[in-house]
Amino acid sequence: MSDKWRLDSHLHRKGPVISRAAVICILALLFISCREHSTRWGGKIQERDGIVVVQNPVDPVYRNAALSFSEELCIGREDAGEEHLFSEIGGLDVDDEGRIYVINSRDANVRIFDRDGVFLKAVGRKGQGPGEMEMPVFVQIEAGREIFIVDYSGQRGLFFTLDGMYLRQQPMLRPVLPIRRDSRGNLIGMEIPAPPPAGGRTIKAYGPDLRPLFEIAKEEPGEKAVFDIGRPTCYCAVRHDDSIVWGDSKEYVLHILDPEGRLVRTITKPHRSVPISREDQEMFRERYSDAIRAGMSIEFRSHFPAFSGIFADDRGRILVKTYERFEGGKNSFYFDVFDPEGRFSAKVPIMLNIDRHSVWKDGKLYTVETDPEGYPKIKKHNLIWSGEIR
Secondary structure (H helix, E strand, O other), rough: OHHHHHHHHHOOOOOOOOOOOHHHHHHHHHHHHOOOOOOOOOEEEEEEOEEEEEEOOOOOOOOOOOEEEEEEEOOOOOOHHHHHOOOOEEEEEEEEOOOOOEEEEOOOEEEEEEOOEEEEEOOOOOOOOOOOOOOEEEEEEEEOEEEEEOOOOEEEEEEEEEEOEEEEEEEOOOEEEEEEEOOOEEEEEOOOOOOOOOOOOEEEEEEOOOOOOEEEEEOOOOOOOOEOOOOOOOOEEEEEOOOOEEEEEEOOEEEEEEOOOOEEEEOOOOOOEEEEOHHHHHHHHHHHHHHOOOOOOEEOOOOOOOOOOEEOOOOOOOEEEEEOOOOOHHHHOEEEEEOOOEEEEEEEEEOOOOOOEEEEEOOOEEEEOHHHOEEEEEEEEEEEEOOOOO
16 A cells, blocks of 8 residues: 555545645655665666666665575485485576475485475486586576586586486587576586686687587686785676676676677676785685695785676676675675666675575575585575665
């Protein structure tokens, strides 16, 4: 029921008459109340040479917006049954019925659970033969009701029915770390020629036959024996409409490509780089202590790059993970949230482990979390937006 309807109903009731001045005061109060949660967007949307350019201001539309999570399900070490225990999780997806598909890296198979976390079956096994995998790193449920799995070491994509029956495989020219497969069957993924810390990655689109279609972004490898902390890198996500969003974290610019790889929109936002503190340096030295003892070195830049990840939810929103921490833990960061058009909608703190495995589906978020003992778990969260953002 709208506030306007309440006002109209009250004005037409029998009883004391409300003056026009009183009505104006009530409407003003309602307006002020709304303004407490939102502000007028101060950016610009222009078209330049056929490309839509979205220039965002520093402040989001909804200054008091918040995103909270209510845990609904946990599959992991504390659950009954060996099928619920994972040493390492290599991939995750959820189908339209809420069934959860989890890559169990040690056994090189995919475990399937129902929407309540009950184990149903395992698909695939370790090996090099038909229907077998060496190093599965990605699983996705296709619109055609098939399970698609990428075997990184085997350099191939494998297809199974939802019942677990092996169908076929498709070879890949090079090892690819997938990001997402779109509704056309095109796969967006990364080729990483050298192991960390050298890294370097090329993000490409691959056709349904898993052969390269076009290059999206490329970064050059760093030094082989040096951990360069603060070095910018490229990130990418695939949106629900098959558009591709990517950015190089050396600057705060998001590039939106259509499924054919044409640039159709850019999104910018002013930002202030976060300095790399002494506490940060100590944390990284501890993280790479074994490698440093083995003769590798570590170097620190003065500031972190513009962001540390790009993600897309099932509503068309873009979430950009920043290096700005908030109180709540060393891994608690703010995310910038952009609406489907690219307007900076909100800045929200998130403590969950959002990464390439995370799945946004039907108002739920599925993540891979690690317990204090170091064992991974799958968690399903209900999303609760407040502050008028929806």
